[in-house]
Amino acid sequence: MKTDLWDAVVVGAGPAGLMSALTTAQGGLGVLLLDAQPGPGGQIWRGAAAGQKGAAGELLRAVATHPAITVLGGAEVIAAEAGGRTHTLTVTSAAGLRQIHASRIILATGATERFLPFDGWTLPGVVGAGGLQAMSKGGLDVRGRRVVVAGSGPLLLAVAAGLRHKGARVLAVAEQAGLPAVAAFGVAAARLPGKSREALALAAGLLGVPYWAGCAVVRASGQHGLQSVTLRRGRREVTLDCDYLAVGFGLVPDTRVAALLGCPLDGAGAVHVNAWQATGVSGVYAAGEVCGIGGVDGALLEGFVAGCAAGGQIERLHDAPRRAGLQRRFQATLERSFALRPAQLPTPSPRTIVCRCEDVRHGELRGFTDWTAAKLQTRCGMGACQGRVCGPATETLYGWHFGGVRAPLLPLPLAQLLDEPTTLSPP
Numbered sequence: 001m002k003t004d005l006w007d008a009v010v011v012g013a014g015p016a017g018l019m020s021a022l023t024t025a026q027g028g029l030g031v032l033l034l035d036a037q038p039g040p041g042g043q044i045w046r047g048a049a050a051g052q053k054g055a056a057g058e059l060l061r062a063v064a065t066h067p068a069i070t071v072l073g074g075a076e077v078i079a080a081e082a083g084g085r086t087h088t089l090t091v092t093s094a095a096g097l098r099q100i101h102a103s104r105i106i107l108a109t110g111a112t113e114r115f116l117p118f119d120g121w122t123l124p125g126v127v128g129a130g131g132l133q134a135m136s137k138g139g140l141d142v143r144g145r146r147v148v149v150a151g152s153g154p155l156l157l158a159v160a161a162g163l164r165h166k167g168a169r170v171l172a173v174a175e176q177a178g179l180p181a182v183a184a185f186g187v188a189a190a191r192l193p194g195k196s197r198e199a200l201a202l203a204a205g206l207l208g209v210p211y212w213a214g215c216a217v218v219r220a221s222g223q224h225g226l227q228s229v230t231l232r233r234g235r236r237e238v239t240l241d242c243d244y245l246a247v248g249f250g251l252v253p254d255t256r257v258a259a260l261l262g263c264p265l266d267g268a269g270a271v272h273v274n275a276w277q278a279t280g281v282s283g284v285y286a287a288g289e290v291c292g293i294g295g296v297d298g299a300l301l302e303g304f305v306a307g308c309a310a311g312g313q314i315e316r317l318h319d320a321p322r323r324a325g326l327q328r329r330f331q332a333t334l335e336r337s338f339a340l341r342p343a344q345l346p347t348p349s350p351r352t353i354v355c356r357c358e359d360v361r362h363g364e365l366r367g368f369t370d371w372t373a374a375k376l377q378t379r380c381g382m383g384a385c386q387g388r389v390c391g392p393a394t395e396t397l398y399g400w401h402f403g404g405v406r407a408p409l410l411p412l413p414l415a416q417l418l419d420e421p422t423t424l425s426p427p
């Protein structure tokens with residue numbers, strides 16, 4: 001098989017990936033930037049156009065017009081292998097399977113939402129908070145729809161404001177963290193440049209929407225689809241009739257490709273990096289929320305640092321490590337403030353489905369002591385999502401370590417597996 005070597009491949013075209021691709025290319029390297037989504041932008045800039053005003057439009061335009069950057073959308077890394085000098089990624093796309101080789105890889109795979117099971121969570125109308133946001137950015141008409149936003153983290157506010165902007169009726173934002181913790185986060189955020197303006201804009205967008213801190217999701221109810229959600233505030237239960245429950249309990253770094261490459265993780269389950277965003281595997285860097293949840297500004301900064309390091313332009317860093325230090329402190333406050341509190345989390349009943357791909361229920365799982373034993377005996381995590389949804393849930397529910405990452409990361413058509421992978425050459 002012919003092998004083609006790229007100078008650098010960036011996996012993930014969100015803010016971190018876009019910035020690192022641009023910075024690496026400015027160092028004179030040829031860069032392949034690939035993403036599973038059809039277009040670049042990642043979660044926060046999904047659907048943004050290169051021509052539009054603001055930071056997203058500028059960065060997208062700079063990447064799209066840089067002659068040393070090739071952007072490949074609809075291309076998902078499903079296997080990865082670290083070599084001595086050259087690493088190999090296997091990528092699936094409409095064109096079939098491809099093998100891509102590079103001496104430098106920057107992982108910017110972002111994060112996914114953490115879902116926790118409760119009675120009724122599989123009803124149509126119960127969706128991830130960021131997921132509903134993404135669907136509305138993608139064209140779902142939410143005008144006049146009654147939405148309850150629940151779970152934990154500042155993303156709930158961004159989602160609520162975004163949905164309201166699109167015409168939804170947001171009935172309440174229910175946050176599991178207590179009010180003092182949320183207030184501490186607000187103070188820390190206000191100290192970061194630009195954040196107080198962002199917070200004011202969010203507050204203006206949510207004027208009149210009740211924000212209930214210390215509030216737990218109890219159940220979602222409905223016959224064939226969601227009709228109401230019951231929340232617990234203190235000792236009182238409140239039931240709200242609604243069309244959507246947008247729910248998510250924070251974000252989980254998407255470390256699957258990093259795990260296949262053998263990159264060590266830190267204690268919080270994010271990719272461990274040094275001050276130059278280098279992972280424990282030579283030639284592999286990581287940036288953005290795959291290294292810890294910290295928002296778009298941190299993702300851009302880390303993308304810049306990773307691009308400077310991968311492209312050999314350390315002199316461009318100036319005070320970036322100092323700013324990255326500030327971001328990391330903000331990240332730590334975020335983590336502390338929205339730490340999940342068992343008493344405020346949904347309590348599944350024995351019949352609640354935990355693994356929805358394989359229909360495995362809480363009652364079948366709670367007797368096991370670890371992920372592997374549960375998986376072998378119940379098929380939990382062996383369905384289409386390969387544990388991407390139920391893995392983090394079982395960590396929170398049962399304290400297991402979810403270590404089930406194996407290639408291929410998603411089910412593939414047999415025809416693709418039977419074909420000899422083609423290679424993708426630099427221009």
Ligand SMILES: Cc1cc2nc3c(=O)[nH]c(=O)nc-3n(C[C@H](O)[C@H](O)[C@H](O)COP(=O)(O)OP(=O)(O)OC[C@H]3O[C@@H](n4cnc5c(N)ncnc54)[C@H](O)[C@@H]3O)c2cc1C
Pocket residue numbers: 011012013014015016017034035036037041042043044045075076077078108109110111112113129130131133134155158159162251254257287288289290294295296299
């Ligand atoms: C569902 C969701 C919705 C969000 N919505 C908002 C919002 O509305 N407002 C807000 O302020 N913040 C939002 N956030 C948080 C926001 O994503 C971060 O603040 C920031 O954008 C992180 O940037 P990033 O570049 O690290 O990752 P992301 O923007 O998440 O980009 C990661 C990219 O990597 C790609 N990827 C992952 N794995 C692979 C693979 N194996 N192969 C190829 N590509 C891969 C993904 O498709 C994705 O495009 C959201 C997060 C999530 C998870």
